[in-house]
Amino acid sequence: MKVMEIITAIIFMILGLIVMYGSIKLGSNWGSDGPEAGYFPFYISVIILLSSAINLYQATIVNKKKITESFVDKKSLGQVMAVLLPAIIFVLGVQLIGIYVSSILYIAFFMIWLGKYPPWKAIVVALGVSAALYFMFEFWFQIPLPHGSWINLIELLGMNEK
Amino acid sequence: MEEINSLFNGFAVAMSPFNMLLMLVGVTLGVIIGVLPGLGGANGIAILLPLTFTMPPTSAIIMLSCIYWGALFGGAITSILFNIPGEPWSVATTFDGYPMARNGKAGEALTAAFTSSFIGAFFAVVMITFLAPLVAKFALKFGPPEFFSVYLLTFCSFVGMNKGSPFKTISAMMLGFALATVGMDTVTGQLRLTFGSTELMRGFDFLIAVIGLFGIGEILLSMEEGLAFHGAAAKIRRQVVLETWAKLPKYWATSIRSCLIGCWMGITPGGATPASFMAYGVAKRLSKNSENFGKGQMEGIVAPETAAHAAGTSALLPMLSLGIPGSPTAAVLLGGLLIWGLQPGPLLFVEKPDFVWGLIASMYLGNLAGLFVVLTCVPLFASILRIPFSIIAPVIIVICAVGAYTVHTALFDVWLMLGFGLMGYIFKKLDYPMAPMVLALVLGDRAEDSFRQSMLISQGSLGVFFSNFLVAGITTLALLMLLWPLIGIVMKKIKPIK
Numbered sequence: 001m002k003v004m005e006i007i008t009a010i011i012f013m014i015l016g017l018i019v020m021y022g023s024i025k026l027g028s029n030w031g032s033d034g035p036e037a038g039y040f041p042f043y044i045s046v047i048i049l050l051s052s053a054i055n056l057y058q059a060t061i062v063n064k065k066k067i068t069e070s071f072v073d074k075k076s077l078g079q080v081m082a083v084l085l086p087a088i089i090f091v092l093g094v095q096l097i098g099i100y101v102s103s104i105l106y107i108a109f110f111m112i113w114l115g116k117y118p119p120w121k122a123i124v125v126a127l128g129v130s131a132a133l134y135f136m137f138e139f140w141f142q143i144p145l146p147h148g149s150w151i152n153l154i155e156l157l158g159m160n161e162k
Numbered sequence: 163m164e165e166i167n168s169l170f171n172g173f174a175v176a177m178s179p180f181n182m183l184l185m186l187v188g189v190t191l192g193v194i195i196g197v198l199p200g201l202g203g204a205n206g207i208a209i210l211l212p213l214t215f216t217m218p219p220t221s222a223i224i225m226l227s228c229i230y231w232g233a234l235f236g237g238a239i240t241s242i243l244f245n246i247p248g249e250p251w252s253v254a255t256t257f258d259g260y261p262m263a264r265n266g267k268a269g270e271a272l273t274a275a276f277t278s279s280f281i282g283a284f285f286a287v288v289m290i291t292f293l294a295p296l297v298a299k300f301a302l303k304f305g306p307p308e309f310f311s312v313y314l315l316t317f318c319s320f321v322g323m324n325k326g327s328p329f330k331t332i333s334a335m336m337l338g339f340a341l342a343t344v345g346m347d348t349v350t351g352q353l354r355l356t357f358g359s360t361e362l363m364r365g366f367d368f369l370i371a372v373i374g375l376f377g378i379g380e381i382l383l384s385m386e387e388g389l390a391f392h393g394a395a396a397k398i399r400r401q402v403v404l405e406t407w408a409k410l411p412k413y414w415a416t417s418i419r420s421c422l423i424g425c426w427m428g429i430t431p432g433g434a435t436p437a438s439f440m441a442y443g444v445a446k447r448l449s450k451n452s453e454n455f456g457k458g459q460m461e462g463i464v465a466p467e468t469a470a471h472a473a474g475t476s477a478l479l480p481m482l483s484l485g486i487p488g489s490p491t492a493a494v495l496l497g498g499l500l501i502w503g504l505q506p507g508p509l510l511f512v513e514k515p516d517f518v519w520g521l522i523a524s525m526y527l528g529n530l531a532g533l534f535v536v537l538t539c540v541p542l543f544a545s546i547l548r549i550p551f552s553i554i555a556p557v558i559i560v561i562c563a564v565g566a567y568t569v570h571t572a573l574f575d576v577w578l579m580l581g582f583g584l585m586g587y588i589f590k591k592l593d594y595p596m597a598p599m600v601l602a603l604v605l606g607d608r609a610e611d612s613f614r615q616s617m618l619i620s621q622g623s624l625g626v627f628f629s630n631f632l633v634a635g636i637t638t639l640a641l642l643m644l645l646w647p648l649i650g651i652v653m654k655k656i657k658p659i660k
Contacts, residue, residue, distance in 0.1 A: 008592055012333050019340045022355040035617055037352045040610045041343045044336050051332040058327065071591060076386035080587070083385045087378070087559050091580055094563060095573050107556045115552025129557055133564065143212070143568050 002059060004071040009056035016048035086110065098148030104130045165292055172519025175220060176527060184217075184225040185524060189532045192232015196249055197240050197543050201558055203233035203249060203474075204491040204600075205377040208369045209565025211498050219502040220520045226498060227478070227521065228528040230491055231283065234434065234471045235536045236543065238275040242463075243268060243544050251434035251470040254442040258455060258462025265458050269402035270409075276536050277410060278417065278464045282472035283529040285421040286428065290479050291522055294511070298483040301508035306615035307626045307633045309485075313609040314627075315640035316486050319430055320598040322646035330594045338599035341366040342606025349614060361574040368497050368603040369569045372490070374579040375596050377562045379586020381555060403537060406460075413464045416445050420465045424472025428488045434474040441469030475525065481506055482518060485608070490597045493604045 019041055026038030072080070086106060093102030104126045111122035137143050175181070195206035207226050214222035237249030242259035255275060262271040304312070317335055324331045344355045345365025356362040410417075420441040427437035445465035446455045455462045477488030478495070485507035487493040499506045504514060511518055536543070566579040589596055602609075620626030628634040642649075 004588070005592055008588065008594075012337070015337065015340070019343075019355060022357070026352060026354060035614050035622075037347045037350045037354055040613065041340060041354065044339045044343070048333060048336045048340065051329040051336065054329045055327070055333060058329070072386065079385045080382050083382060083555060083559075084584070086556075087583075088580060090556075090559065091563060091576050094567075094576060099560075099564065099567075103556075103560045106560065107553070110552050110556040113552075115550050117552070125553060129560070133560070137564070137568075144571070145564060145567060146573055 005059035006056060009052045009059055012052035012055070013049055016045045016052060019045035019048065082114065094146050094148075096148055096150040098152060099145045100130045100134055101148065103133065165295055168295070168515060168519045169291055169523060171516070172521070172523030173527075175516050175520035176224060176523040181221050181224050181520075181524065182527075184221055185228045185528050185531050186535070188225040188228030189232040189235075189528060189535050192229035192234075192532070193236035193239070193536060193539075193543055194232075194546060195229065196233035196236020196252075197546055198554065198558065201561070202376050202380065203230055203237075204372050204494050205380075205562070206233060207491060207494045207498075208372040209377075209561060211369060211494070211501070212565070212568040214498070215501075219499075219504060220517050222502065223495065223498065223517070223521050224524040224528070226495060227524065228531070230474065230495070231471075231525075231528045231532045232535070233491075234283070234474045235276055235279055235532050237470075238279065238463075238467060239272065239536070239540060239543050242271045242275060249434075251438045251466075251474070253435075254438040254466035254470075255463055257442065257466075258457070258459050261456070261458035262460070262463070267458065269399060270406045270460065271458075271463055272540055273403050273406040273537070274410060274460050274463045275467045276533055277407065278420075278467040279471035280529055280533045281417060282421055282424050282468035282470070283475045283525070286425055286472040286475035286479075287522065287525040287529070289425055289476060290482075290525070294479050294483045294518075294522070297479070298508040298511040301484050302512075303632075304508070306612045306619065307629065308636065310609065310612035310616050311627055311633050311636040311640060312484060312486060313605060313612060315636055315643065316605075317598065317602070317609075318640040318644035320595070320601070322643035324595055324598075326593045326595065328647045330592070331598055334589065334594045334596065335598040335602045338602025339606045339609075341371070342603050343610070348607070348611070361572070364570060364572070366578070366603065367569055367575065368600060369494070370566050370575045370578050371582050371603050372494055372600055373562050373566050374582025375586035375589075375600065376490070377565075378559070378579060378583025379590060379596075381558060382583060382587040383590055385555075409460065410464070413461050416449070416461050416465050417468055419444060419448075420468035421472045424469035424474075425476040427469070428473035428476030429479055430488065434470040434477070434489060434491075437473035438466035438470040441465040475529075478521075478525075482510060482521070483508060487601065487604065490600050493601050497604050 023038030023041035023045060026041075027036035028038040028042035029036060086109065090102055090106040093105065104123075107126035107129055108119070108122040111117045111125060112119055115122075133145070137145050176185075191210070192203075192206070195201045196203065201209070207229055210226065210229065214225065217225070233249060234251070237247060237252030238255050238259065241247045241252040241255040242263050245256050245260040247253040247256055259271045259275065262268065320335065321328045321331045340355075342365070344362055345353070346363065347354050353363060423441045423444065424434075424437045427440065428434070442455075442462065442465050445461055446452045449455065449459075449461055451459065474489060474491065477492040479488070481487045481492045481496050485496070485505070487496045496506055504510060504517065562579060563576050566575045567573065569575060586596060588594075589599075616626050620629075626633075627637045
């Protein structure tokens, strides 16, 4: 936990420095007709730097004697990763092969791997959800969802609304 | 009594067939959202917001606010039956709700929870009906310095009232402000902090942050415990409902106390969650059988549910009349108003009375519809949680991704959502509060605008914030709230010396 606190405080400070750099580039002083674009963000970055410095101080020096539990234990981390990593791959899939195909693969994968369902059941449910999404968004709401930049299955199958 | 006239006008607006249908749809969706983990009130509304772009704003806000009421009701279902709070404001309901359910009194517990919610909401809506126009009239006299001082007070209260480290609150809040500045500056037209990226030109949208922080983040957090939903059976028979209603008036004092706590917490930036805890704590301390709290006391359900629902509803008061949301969900609704081109604040009452009063009228109706829906359909909603997690989790994540994408039709936002999700997970574990960050993201631009206009008026002097009684008073109060934790530490050190 302590390590995580320190890392987070440092990340905040880095963000503060980035904001400071960006706002100085824009001009953080009083311009000819009022505060320049970087005025507000500059002082915000100052406050970020100050408060995260204090956080860092508290994490390292002040709370040294406190018995800290670990940030996350192995089993919990495993379960969190079990959700996070497939989610990342899913979003990658949305970008490359479109959301309809990705969600079929994602839901089916989860059901088979975590839920231990027989593959045919998983595919049926996954297809069902994906089809529901398709009809809701492409036809009813008329809001286009990503069709995939690499392999556009919808276009290949001729199912897109022209 | 012109408020009553306006209210009746509002009812005329709210009771169109389309709007009534939306109310029912909204409430049902809201209860489902309240029951599912990961699709919370703020998050659910954020996801459904883009779908309302084609609706007239009045209908859109009616549906969205009914989703909110539904979520307020729905959170109690899983708390009582499964000991799993569907919403953060239902945590306190698990304390006495789940024991009651385990003792076979689930029907009683649920009825008590829903009825208390309704009473809390009703109290708050009546208060809104009469107070909101007054506050709006008062706020019409506000200039940029006054508005900025109110924003300052809002944010400083977060620092003052948060129990954790004030510096973490400040860091999170400032991060929100910094994120809000990214993109095109409306005054000078310059691109700020985009570092040449075209994706960042759009800036960070609060909707994406909300879906990520409160949606993905919460799913990641719930995964830590693994998920097994074994819950008590639930059916509400009419006999039980009537019996419980007969027992409830006994707790009228608790009820009124919790209504007041809820309204106060809703108006000040606190929201439903702290309200529910505070009401529970107060009720326990003041009750005659405080030892039974935690073992299945009905009072232990009445207090938090009344307060949470009252707070959730009254959070709309400052949102409508001042443009300052009193809770994260109200912040999302505020964002929605801005997207539809409406300016929340005192002018809204003057320029768009139909919208405002239609919304207020729908609060009465929506809550009534909500009570009816939950009392009749509890088994249906409870069975949703019996769907195994391996199906629900990916479906929820797919829905979140769709929600994030449809805001700006941008894939970058979906990646951002994941990033915010990870951030939310880490923040929650390290006790960095997320609500001030979201609020800063929503209000950042407007706060900055007020600040710049005030600076222009005063030609750079900060004294403008003390230039008249009103502004000076609010600013002083804000600074007091900011330094409250410090004052607390000083007081503690003085006392032992005495």
